[in-house]
Amino acid sequence: MMMRETMPLYKFIVEDIKEKIGSGQLKDGDAIPTQIELAKLYETSEITSRRALSELVNEGLVVRIRGKGTFIQLRDPHNTDPSEGGKIALEQIVLIHPSASPHLFNHPFYANFISGIHAACEEHDIRFQLLDVSESDGIESNPLVGAIVLPGAPGAQNIMISQLKAWKEADLRMVLAHFYFPQLQIPYVIVDNLTGGYLATEHLIALGHKRIGIIVTGHSLMDINQEFSLRLQGYKLALSQHGIAFDESLVSVMEANEELEEMGYEGAKQLLALENKPTAIFATSDYKAFGAIRAGKELGLRIPDELSIVGYDDVIQSRYTSPALTTVNQNTERMGKRAVELLLKPWSEKAIEESFVKEEIVPKLLVRSSTAHYSATL
Template sequence: MGVSKDERFVPLYQIICNELKDKIVSGELQPNTPLPQQSELAKMYNTSEITSRRALMELVKEELIYRVKGKGTFVAERTGPSSDSGRAGQMHNVYFVHPRTNMQVFNHRFFSDMLSGIHRFCDENDIDFCTWDLGPDMALPADENAGYIILTHLPQAQEIPMHKLSQWKAEKRKMVTVHFYYPHLRLPYVISDNLTGGYLSTQHLLALGHQRIGIILTGKSQLELNQEFSLRLQGYKLALSQHRIELDPQLVVTMDGNQENEEMGYEGFRQLAAMDNPPTAIFATSDMKAIGAMRAARDLGWDIPGQMSLIGYDNLIVSSFLSPALTTIDQNASMLGYRAAEIVLFDYPDAHHDLVKDEIVPKLVVRGSTAGPGD
């Protein structure tokens, strides 16, 4: 398709957007008609898929089209006249909602990467983004057209109660939960795949030849673990079962605490090392606990990885500079945040569509703290 001289200073994505909008408003494209895929649009206009995707995103924001995951993009039912400035109700703000806490918690790699991912998506789509401290009254902003990415749990903070989530859903707030999920409420969610992370960690140690693998968890007991540590434990058990290794309950150590710290790992290592038949490897389930375990090993005269392999979880910045550098799991939290923002802006389900959910697969980062038994 050609571009006129009058259009040569208009961004190409806007030209594509305007032409599709004209066809929708004129009735040439009827409601629920499928649109060409972004790859097909790119070929039609001799441009990149980035440009065609931007054009489709603009039409989604104006509520002229809607997306169905796995099926495509369709013309929306028209509820009123369109205008060049977009429809009333267009989203301009996305809030990252959290319970009141010490803000230094967001310096943790997982949270800072997640916030960066949300911001990147919002910036690409001209949406304002900020954090929102719920405060003691647990109140959302008075912004009916905003999107909300909600983190219900934080260390040393009051958990957002489920009745508040139910209330906000009844108010038709567009919200996505991250890191934790509530299937009975049918709220869209994005989480890190902690089961796969636990599996990858344990499988790595098994592949190196370890058979006795300890695990250090965070919780009051094995029956009182939160979602993330419960799933990491499930991944650990799954890897053992696939190698037909019977679970030894003595190798599962649970440390109580409100948030991850080195002392948990220090004490957990001491407990495992004191066994008559100690493990040859430990999955610490967080980098903070792994750092504490390293210190305990040094104090007790154990060599890592010569006498004990050690793997963490989180890929903190400091982990690559430890001695030895720590093998760990990177949760890909930036993609988690990016995907959450994408759902709240473009893939939000209506009452007739299935629950939208996504699990971001983590990746194993192999460094110097793991080796074969006796290597």
């Protein structure tokens, strides 16, 4: 029997459900408790039960069906038996982006994502190709091609919606990644940014910080980019669960088309100019965190002794900054592999409508040297 005290609670839930599967108590197709029900059953928070469910999805042991629930899935997800509504096996998978420039894919988020797709395609002996959306004419006419679509940054998303609708009507086998449009009922796989924001903030709270600033990307507090809005929600949830009131003055919104160090520099200066300064900053991206570190040092603050800083993305430079950056790894290689796995499932328009698939990949907190315990004596 497992000892609950010897492992993180989300892991205990995962292992407990695995044990029930192994003993035959839970069988293929059985429904398992909802996120809310699991939280009550194991006397924990919904963020913990949510993470446990996401881990089970990532391991391919359960499947979430929108509007119906979460079910044990022990059958081979790559079975394409026509009797189960599938199509013939794919020969090629294309990754489509509105602006597939080499510069974009230098970012570790995309580089690791592509690495995951490539590895999964090699495993299943499927050709892989990267396409700009302008190069994708006619792909919907080839039943042997499946598409993973990166709708792109908010400015490019509107361009994609009409194209996505057309591909859906043509029954193109496709999965969205990173950004998504639930109203289109197209399967998608994303990183769980809410949990990522929660993990970063909870880490700072565990170190004793209560005045925690956050720097997000957007136009205003009411108009924040999708991924950063979810990270902000995770930040708020962590504060709420630890009895810390949300303070709007601790939110700095920076506007830009891409993540830049200067955004973090200006955002941190804004936060550190407050009369009641934050003792920690969650920068929501590594590049903004680099700027926040620079701003703190210019103001004579010792990092992490007088100011703790957390990034997000785990870019290569984050390991070599001074101090090394505590950050959140988005696990996008797993997201790429999972996108391929979804494309290889039995596929038909009817099946998609009946079991709309949304999958969230759980990110990982990496604790390094840019965070430390809060000290009121400093």
